[in-house]
Amino acid sequence: MNKSFTKERDGDEDDELRLPAIPAGAKNYITPTGHARIRVELLDLIDNQRPRVVEAVYWAASNGDRSENGDYIYGKKRLREIDRRIRFLTKRLEVMEVINPALHYGAEQIFFGATVTYLQGDELERTVTILGIDEADSAQGQVSWVSPIARTLLKNRQGDVLQLVTPVGVVEIEVVSVDYPSS
Incomplete structure (x- = not known):
């Protein structure tokens, strides 16, 4: 085929090609x-x-x-x-x-905006904050609400033992604490 009829890409494509995906039918939650x-x-x-x-x-x-x-x-x-x-x-x-996470201040159930501490295995303790797709920063311990860890944690409570599916297999995690920002 003649090159004059092919579309060349110059890197100036719309950013929407690289957007974090919002699940079909879901809303784009943000704090x-x-x-x-x-x-x-x-x-x-x-x-x-x-x-x-x-x-x-x-x-x-x-x-x-x-x-x-x-x-x-x-x-x-x-x-x-x-x-x-x-x-x-x-x-x-x-x-x-x-969504204002302060509405759930004092709750033990995990919703959007919660900061959750959980034990992975017997000794590895991790803390994550569940935020929106456009604001989550993994370097700061923030995960988007559509991430596998957030989906596993959402709607569970402090003390629950959960099964997290990872690329290396299923890992058992236990929710240690659930915190929300105060208003």
Whole structure:
């Protein structure tokens, strides 16, 4: 086939190709803190970053030849990245459902927003906080509510012994404590 009729990918594809997946029919749950953080990022992109880049691109374009103008080429690429991120955040905010985990403060049952400490095996103790897909950071002990560990923990209680399915087999875990942030 002639190469002139094939679509080349230049890496500028929509971010939706790399979105964390939301299960079909499920809502995109998020805490009030996560929702506020995403709104702040969106507003910063719209009010601060995008106007600065547009100004730089305008200045670079006024310098003449655009084909070899690094400022212009980089600025246009950065503008596409910002616009793509704005579209992504706008779409995500439209489908988010804000859930305040403080509503369950003092409860022993595990729901969205809980910080759960569990024993894996006999001696390995781990603590995770169950958060939304768009706010979970595994480096900080946060897991998304659709992750295998969160799905295993949800709706169970302190003291329950559960079966966690992992790639290496089934592991027994025991819920040691359940905590929620206070309001």
